Amino acid sequence: MAGKNKWGSNIAFVLAMIGSAVGLGNIWRYPYVLYSNGGGAFYIPYIVAILVLAIPLLILEYGVGYNYQSSFTKAIVKLKPKLEFYGWILPVVVFIMTVYYSTIIGWDGIYLFLSFFKGWGSDPNTFLNVNLLQSTNSLGGIFNFIPYVALSMIVGWFIIWFVSHKNLDEGLGKVCRIFVPALFVIMAIIVIFSLTLPGAYIGLGELFEPDWSLLWHFDIWMAAFGQIFFSLSLGMGAGFTYASYTNDDIDIITSGLYVIIANCAFENFAALGVFSILGYMSLQSGTPVSQIVSQGTTLIFVAYPEVFNILGGIAFVLGPMFFFSVYVAGITSMLSSFEVFSISIQNKFALSRRRATTILCLVGCIASMVYATSAGGYILVITDMFVNNIVIIFSVFVECILFAWIFGAERLVGFLNARSKSLKLGRWWLLLVKxxxxxxxxxxxxxxxxxxxxxxxxxxxxxxxxxxxxxLCLAAAFTIMSAKSDDWFKTGERIK
Structure with a gap:
């Protein structure tokens, strides 16, 4: 039997990492980024970003995680004990992200229920912002609690606890083996149907019409690198943590390539469906696609319900399928980010997996209630920017210095190449990561x-x-607290 923190097979690791990467960002963020940054021309910086950033950094994370067989924090303590404070920064900020991620899952859970009878009514925009979320663009709305939003979020946290408190392969591994392939199948059905809609060609034409002049603008390159960073969850500790659970015979390089290919294929495939639907809306309403296209909550919870209102009877099948796929994408991503903090807590304080996940789910659920208020959406946008634009990127910069220079990326080359059935690392990789x-x-x-x-x-x-x-206070507190595990300073290494 697999150990409590071991994958039952290497395919479980690959599916878990695909589940971590494939999330809401692929469905609602990428189509808008592609459209607003030159259409077909965007693929040039997008491919460059994959080659220069995604592949090298993912291999580095996987390789060091595989070597230490521990949480990110414990590995930092082994590598540089004085940097334990930094070692807690990443898990804590990823947990903050997990907390607000539960909000989107909560909203989607409500829409999954409503989709069986189009409960959003004839005006989805008013329903979302006024009836459901009672949104305010200020902190004043924090005192207006919304019980049904809170209840839906609690259901999401219960699912996270139910999966995470079990042994790794019995819980998270099994979920990924079942639901990650199901997610791809459901999205394929949605996209294929969307391509058959009248006017689909209008949306696809708008999507892929290249604006080559934008290639000379700095913004399109920033957008490409930012999207790859965001959609693959680079530097958020999930890849490091999941790789630490792998078996000794894992092919790190090829596994990383599988994850990148699956993630990029999914988000580009999803873009076909999104813009086919927007083209259909444009044809039906006479409104240009440029005035319909949107991102974020507006696309998922306004544009899609508007389409389902137009589609008629088929929407009672397509709607639930869509919102279920979004729910699965959110849950698998949330599970991976939750795992980063959970395993760090288990490692330092000698807590069982069940106890650690129970405590963290209770804390996370209580903290997330701030988003079950009228100011929830407002606070969520600011928190998302804080996490992704400030902390995560800087943390990955520090991580890259630690792993490539202090750990020594050179140590990984021979070991990873010997097991790789695809790409071979060389000086080019060291140049990139260093x-x-x-x-x-x-x-x-x-x-x-x-x-x-x-x-x-x-x-x-x-x-x-x-x-x-x-x-900062949480990272400092976890650093100061005494380790309860005798193994906290005894991290083993696979690569000698």
């Missing part, structure tokens, strides 16, 4: 800081200050 990627990360980080500064409101500053205080 020099090129750190520089790129700083450029992306500066761009993210600029975007936040551009918002410039007092309330944004208050929320960012609170989030920073929570992050």
């Amino acid at each position: 020099y090129v990627i750190p520089v790129l990360l700083i450029v992306i980080w500066v761009g993210g800081i600029y975007e936040i500064i551009a918002l410039g409101t007092v309330e944004h500053a208050i929320v960012l200050a609170i989030l920073s205080a929570i992050l």
Whole structure:
């Protein structure tokens, strides 16, 4: 039998990583990014981003995670004990992300229920913002609690607990083996049907019409690197953690390539469906696609319900399938981010998997209730920017320096090449992970800081200050607390 923190097979690891990468960002974020950044021309910086950032960094994360067979934090302690504080920064910030991610899953759970009878009514936009979320664009709405949103979020947390508290392969491994392939099948059905809709060609024409002039703009390159970073969850610790659970015979390089190919294929396939539907909406309403296209919650919870209202009877099948696929994508991504903090807690404080996940799910569920208020959506946007634009990118920069320079990326080359059935590493890889990627990360980080500064409101500053205080205080607390495990400073290494 597989150990409590071991995959039953290497395919379970690959499916878990695909489940971690394939999420809401592929469905609602990527189509908009592709459309608004040059259409077909966007594929040039997109492919460059895959080759220069995604492949080298993913292999580095997997390789070091495989070597240490431990949580990210424990590996940092082994590598550089004085940097334990940094070692807690990443797990804590990823847990903050997990908390707000549960909000989107909660909203989608409500829409999954409503989709069986089109319960959003004839005006999906008003239903979402006024009836359901009672949204406010200020912190004042934090005192207006919305019980049905909270209940749906609690259901999501129960699912996370139910899966995570079991032994790794019996819980998370089994879920990924079943639901990740199911997600691809469901999305394939939705996309194929969307391509048959009248007017689909209008949306696809808008999507792929290349604007080559944008290739000379800095923004399109930033968008491409940011999308790859976001959609593959690079540097969020999931790849490191999942790789630490792998069997000794794992082919790290090929597994990483499978994950990247599956993720990129999924988001591009999803884009076909999204813009086919937008083309259909354009034909039916006489409104140009450029005035319909949107991203985020507007696309999922407004544009799609509007389409389902037009489609008629088939929408009672297609609607539930769509919102179920979004739910599965959200759950698998949330499970991976939850695992990063959970295993760190287990490692340092000698907690059983069941006890650690139970405690963290209770804490996370209680913390997430701030998003079950009228100010929830407002706070979520700021938190998302704080996590992705500030902390994660800078943390990955530090991680890249630690892994490529202090650990020594050279140690991985011979070992990984000996097991690889595909790509072979060489000087090109060392050049990228040691020099090129750190520089790129700083450029992306500066761009993210600029975007936040551009918002410039007092309330944004208050929320960012609170989030920073929570992050730093928790990281400091976990650093100061004494380890309860005798093995905390005894991390083994597979690669000698």
